[in-house]
Amino acid sequence: MFKVIVVDPISEEGLKSLTDHEQFEVDINTGLSESELINIIDSYDALIVRSQTQITPPILDAAKNLRVVARAGVGVDNIDINYATKQGILVINAPDGNTISATEHSMAMILSMARNIPEAHRSLQDGNWDRKKYRGTELYKKTLGVIGAGRIGLGVAKRAQSFGMNILAFDPYLSSDDAKRLEITRATVDEIAEQADFITVHTPLTPKTKGLVNEDFFNKAKPNLQIINVARGGIIDEDALIKALDEGKIEKAALDVFTEEPANNTPLTQHEKIIVTPHLGASTIEAQEKVAVSVANEIIDIFENNNVLHAVNAPQMSGEVEEELRPFVELSRTTGEVGIQLFEKGPRELKIKYHGEIALDDTSLITRQLVMGVLQQDLGDHVNLINALVLLNEQGVTYQIEKNSKKYGFSNYIELELVNKEHSIKIGSTVLNGYGPRIVRINDYPVDFKPEKHMLLIHHNDQPGIVGKMGQILGEHGINIASMHLGRHSIGGEALMVLSIDDEASEETIADLFAIEGFQSINKVELNQSL
Numbered sequence: 049m050f051k052v053i054v055v056d057p058i059s060e061e062g063l064k065s066l067t068d069h070e071q072f073e074v075d076i077n078t079g080l081s082e083s084e085l086i087n088i089i090d091s092y093d094a095l096i097v098r099s100q101t102q103i104t105p106p107i108l109d110a111a112k113n114l115r116v117v118a119r120a121g122v123g124v125d126n127i128d129i130n131y132a133t134k135q136g137i138l139v140i141n142a143p144d145g146n147t148i149s150a151t152e153h154s155m156a157m158i159l160s161m162a163r164n165i166p167e168a169h170r171s172l173q174d175g176n177w178d179r180k181k182y183r184g185t186e187l188y189k190k191t192l193g194v195i196g197a198g199r200i201g202l203g204v205a206k207r208a209q210s211f212g213m214n215i216l217a218f219d220p221y222l223s224s225d226d227a228k229r230l231e232i233t234r235a236t237v238d239e240i241a242e243q244a245d246f247i248t249v250h251t252p253l254t255p256k257t258k259g260l261v262n263e264d265f266f267n268k269a270k271p272n273l274q275i276i277n278v279a280r281g282g283i284i285d286e287d288a289l290i291k292a293l294d295e296g297k298i299e300k301a302a303l304d305v306f307t308e309e310p311a312n313n314t315p316l317t318q319h320e321k322i323i324v325t326p327h328l329g330a331s332t333i334e335a336q337e338k339v340a341v342s343v344a345n346e347i348i349d350i351f352e353n354n355n356v357l358h359a360v361n362a363p364q365m366s367g368e369v370e371e372e373l374r375p376f377v378e379l380s381r382t383t384g385e386v387g388i389q390l391f392e393k394g395p396r397e398l399k400i401k402y403h404g405e406i407a408l409d410d411t412s413l414i415t416r417q418l419v420m421g422v423l424q425q426d427l428g429d430h431v432n433l434i435n436a437l438v439l440l441n442e443q444g445v446t447y448q449i450e451k452n453s454k455k456y457g458f459s460n461y462i463e464l465e466l467v468n469k470e471h472s473i474k475i476g477s478t479v480l481n482g483y484g485p486r487i488v489r490i491n492d493y494p495v496d497f498k499p500e501k502h503m504l505l506i507h508h509n510d511q512p513g514i515v516g517k518m519g520q521i522l523g524e525h526g527i528n529i530a531s532m533h534l535g536r537h538s539i540g541g542e543a544l545m546v547l548s549i550d551d552e553a554s555e556e557t558i559a560d561l562f563a564i565e566g567f568q569s570i571n572k573v574e575l576n577q578s579l
């Protein structure tokens with residue numbers, strides 16, 4: 049049984065797949081303070097939020113069993129993603145459930161602002177009939193600047209085009225082909241500031257977008273500019289906005305979102321040139337149902353099938369992809385496990401190479417598995433696919449990836465090199481058609497073995513009789529040899545022997561083996577599981 053807690057108001061209808069599921073118990077407990085949530089969070093496996101509840105490090109620290117934080121909406125700025133990642137907690141969102149609602153709300157804000165609807169409504173209710181004061185502006189043939197041309201930004205652009213508006217857009221990911229197809233002109237932030245009559249922002253709130261629209265921007269703006277923010281408070285610098293309105297540098301603003309929420313009786317909510325709504329962009333029956341259905345179904349899929357569709361802090365994973373990559377996934381973790389056990393001191397750098405067909409795939413999952421294999425030796429089960437790269441960084445270990453689709457003797461080849469100041473070690477592995485995963489290289493030795501649970505890697509001189517002596521000692525210690533592989537550079541030179549044994553070799557056994565003349569070093573390698 050998995051326990052899920054819902055801490056913000058979410059459509060209960062939309063959560064039905066989860067609440068009706070026999071494997072899940074769902075508690076709806078909204079409006080909790082941080083300390084109240086800290087007191088109860090450790091018994092939950094998944095947490096569902098909207099934008100109200102801040103998911104802070106102390107909450108995540110207390111969440112000993114939490115595997116998933118699900119955001120029933122788009123923006124995840126109320127969740128400390130870096131901290132969740134470090135803790136190995138998956139964060140997912142519902143990226144398209146509220147797109148239409150937020151788009152329509154943006155249009156409602158633009159139209160309300162252009163035609164003074166809230167002010168005229170209030171005035172009429174106060175008993176006035178003032179037609180002159182509330183004269184508005186047409187959208188037709190005006191220029192709309194869209195900052196952030198993603199789902200909502202492009203939705204607004206499309207609707208504005210139907211009003212006859214020209215669209216300028218700034219988004220680093222908007223390609224010229226897409227812009228052409230959508231009849232949108234790509235522009236810089238400065239060009240938008242200088243040319244737009246209306247501006248709407250639709251980026252996430254990030255360190256880069258915080259204050260993207262600022263005093264400098266307003267200094268370049270046209271005096272008739274009307275600007276809206278249905279994305280996140282802070283993308284438009286709030287103090288600069290008030291100053292620009294007060295100094296007549298721009299005409300009006302419409303805000304659905306604020307740096308501090310709830311925003312009650314603030315200079316922004318009371319300003320005569322600003323119309324406001326209390327973060328209503330996603331507040332429709334339809335959007336709330338869609339985001340709830342999305343997170344409910346995804347939570348079930350994660351716990352039942354390990355499928356992750358809308359990961360915020362992990363590579364996308366699905367049973368299908370994993371099935372396709374399964375041999376590589378297991379091989380790469382094992383390669384990491386073997387590598388770190390052969391490397392006596394801590395590595396400072398990992399050099400990962402993908403050659404052949406595998407280089408053409410998205411290898412992010414495989415890289416994380418390799419890193420998990422390396423780290424799990426010291427950090428144990430705390431390491432998972434979510435936090436592997438962060439924990440590697442915390443250990444002060446850098447990594448680099450090289451990809452080359454040219455074959456390297458095998459149709460696919462993965463190489464892990466562990467490096468520190470004193471030395472380095474290379475482990476090469478592959479998946480052989482029909483034979484499965486193999487380790488095929490250790491440093492400069494060509495080898496060919498299937499990694500098994502208990503192994504010994506022995507550097508020795510290539511000399512007659514050595515194998516017999518070794519077999520005898522292992523036999524005396526009651527250890528059966530499952531398989532043996534030899535790799536050598538030249539006859540009579542240095543050689544590497546890889547033994548798979550049925551039981552773990554004790555320190556005593558290794559000491560006895562080491563006494564054999566010609567044995568130079570013995571590394572015991574213990575895997576979490578055989579391949």
Ligand SMILES: NC(=O)C1=CN([C@@H]2O[C@H](COP(=O)(O)OP(=O)(O)OC[C@H]3O[C@@H](n4cnc5c(N)ncnc54)[C@H](O)[C@@H]3O)[C@@H](O)[C@H]2O)C=CC1
Pocket residue numbers: 121122123124143146147150195196197198199200201218219220221250251252253256257278279280304305327328329330331
């Ligand atoms: N008021 C409300 O109730 C709602 C607000 N939102 C907010 O709207 C934002 C946008 O939502 P979607 O369009 O669904 O997200 P999206 O991910 O589809 O689009 C965001 C776009 O912003 C662009 N972007 C990122 N950094 C940028 C930068 N520095 N400069 C210019 N563009 C940049 C991205 O390339 C992307 O195309 C969300 O992050 C959320 O904060 C979303 C839904 C409802």
Ligand SMILES: O=C(O)C(=O)COP(=O)(O)O
Pocket residue numbers: 098099100120121122123124146327329330331
């Ligand atoms: O999805 C988003 O980013 C939103 O801002 C919607 O927020 P909400 O779920 O209505 O608190």
